[in-house]
Amino acid sequence: MNKSCKNIINISLFFYLILSIFLLIFKSTKEIDFSISEILVNYNGGLIARGFLGHLIFNIQQLLDIDLIKLALTFQIFFSTAYTFLLYKIFNNKNLLITKLDVLIFLLPTLLFFPIYEIEALGRKEILIFITFSYLILQNGVPNKIITLTYSLIILPALVLSWELTVLYFPYYFIVFWTKYRVMRLLDSFKIFLIFMPSLLAFFILWSNPPDQDTLDVMCETINCLARSAELENFNIHFAHFDYVHDKASFINYLRFLIFFVISYIPIYFYLNKINILKIDFFIINKIPNLNYLFFLIIIPQLMIFIFALDWGRYLNVLITMTYLFLIFLRISNLIPNINEFKIFNLKEKYINFIVIIYCFSWYPKLLLWYDTGSFPPLRLINRIKEIIFSSII
Numbered sequence: 001m002n003k004s005c006k007n008i009i010n011i012s013l014f015f016y017l018i019l020s021i022f023l024l025i026f027k028s029t030k031e032i033d034f035s036i037s038e039i040l041v042n043y044n045g046g047l048i049a050r051g052f053l054g055h056l057i058f059n060i061q062q063l064l065d066i067d068l069i070k071l072a073l074t075f076q077i078f079f080s081t082a083y084t085f086l087l088y089k090i091f092n093n094k095n096l097l098i099t100k101l102d103v104l105i106f107l108l109p110t111l112l113f114f115p116i117y118e119i120e121a122l123g124r125k126e127i128l129i130f131i132t133f134s135y136l137i138l139q140n141g142v143p144n145k146i147i148t149l150t151y152s153l154i155i156l157p158a159l160v161l162s163w164e165l166t167v168l169y170f171p172y173y174f175i176v177f178w179t180k181y182r183v184m185r186l187l188d189s190f191k192i193f194l195i196f197m198p199s200l201l202a203f204f205i206l207w208s209n210p211p212d213q214d215t216l217d218v219m220c221e222t223i224n225c226l227a228r229s230a231e232l233e234n235f236n237i238h239f240a241h242f243d244y245v246h247d248k249a250s251f252i253n254y255l256r257f258l259i260f261f262v263i264s265y266i267p268i269y270f271y272l273n274k275i276n277i278l279k280i281d282f283f284i285i286n287k288i289p290n291l292n293y294l295f296f297l298i299i300i301p302q303l304m305i306f307i308f309a310l311d312w313g314r315y316l317n318v319l320i321t322m323t324y325l326f327l328i329f330l331r332i333s334n335l336i337p338n339i340n341e342f343k344i345f346n347l348k349e350k351y352i353n354f355i356v357i358i359y360c361f362s363w364y365p366k367l368l369l370w371y372d373t374g375s376f377p378p379l380r381l382i383n384r385i386k387e388i389i390f391s392s393i394i
Contacts, residue, residue: 005098009091009106013084016112019381020080023119026388028073035123037223039072045218048211052161053125058222068223076123083127086134087112093138096331097338101267104356105324109364109377110264114317117377118367119384121314125163130321132159133172137329142180148195156199160206167203168305169318170196171298172326179335253369257312260365264320268295268327275336291336295323312369 027033042054057075061068091098091106106112115122132155139147156173159166177192211219272291305315330336343352364377374380 002098005100005103006091008103009098010088012107012112013088013091016116017080017084019116019385020084020122021077022385022388023116024073024076024080024123027119027122028069028076034120035076036069036072038124039075040068040223042219042222044222045215046211047206047209048215048219049164049206050125050162051219052158053128054162054223079127079131080123083131083134086131086138089138090134090325090328090332093332095334096328097340099339100352100356101271101339104359105267107356107360108264108267108320109360109374110260110313110316110320111324112321113377114313114364117364117374117381118313120367121311121317124314126314126318128159128162129166129169129318130325132156133169133176133322133325136173136176137325137332139180142182143177148177152195153198156196157202160199160202164203164206165305167200168301169322170199171301172322175294175298175326176329179330179333250370256373257306257316257365257369260316261319263359264316265323268323271327271339274339291330295326298326299323310369311367313365313367313371316365 028036038050040054040057041048041050042058043051044055044058053075057072058068061071064071090096091102109117115124132151136143136147136151143151151173156166156170174192174196177195178189181188181192183189183192269292272295275291299319302315302319306312309315331338361378362376364374366372366374
């Protein structure tokens, strides 16, 4: 079972990489591509949220005198490749026993393949969180001082300066550092907190210095207003806007995404409920009676995003992906045991396979909060690829 399930995941990773590169190239040819415009937000007009990565790309473009769009596309393809490689290393870890439950979670339309189904989410900056978190959980044992300092002084601050919402996902990183350093005392917890001080400082600098219109105009001018970059930056989430509730807020829209979350989280919930042997004998964590409580505590900060954001599909994708990666971390670190088998009401294997297929491939959330639920995403994807190929031939 482990080998066949692992093969399914490896094949899925291969298709994810091929499809992501193909669709990124296609998207980059369009006049309006929000993922390109977001990645190119820069500091040419002054300090601005999400400008670090774009400023780096802009300066490389100035140095090498190459096409800016192609350079941004190269970065996007590199990120997709790096993410796929890290996932391959994670799911082929010798400490990880892959079961059909993992296949079910992995193929959920809110996890790996969401940006393939909703291509406007492809190439966005959340992939930087996936990459850096995946690399961190792959480190065996206690991270050496170089890795810790690199994350503290370079990686995490760069993440915040590139995508300030990263701070809401710091609890995942915090718990990983916490467990890797085997924190047993309150004082040691403060030492772990110091790792995040530079990046938190970067966040508060951004928060206290929102850009004015001149800053936005100059930034937009340097990249020729690609995909309305200035408007994109105006709609970024600056956390001073706590009183903002958009006009798409409605009970039906919220209920739909609550169902999406429940359906996506149920397999993780059942997995954690089966864990009755905990090897997490660390400060505070060892007092938590059920691991689901720990997971819910980590998820709570992310709920702030949904108050302001319109693209709920993206943020649900980030939430489920990071939560599942955290579960994988606990397993490959031998902090919780692997579940050896996956049964649904003692059904036969063929019925379980049918349930997995329906569960994973009959629905998907659209990008924006008020969009209707999508159906049969693989079929939609095949039709989209056919249209792309047909239009390119013509």
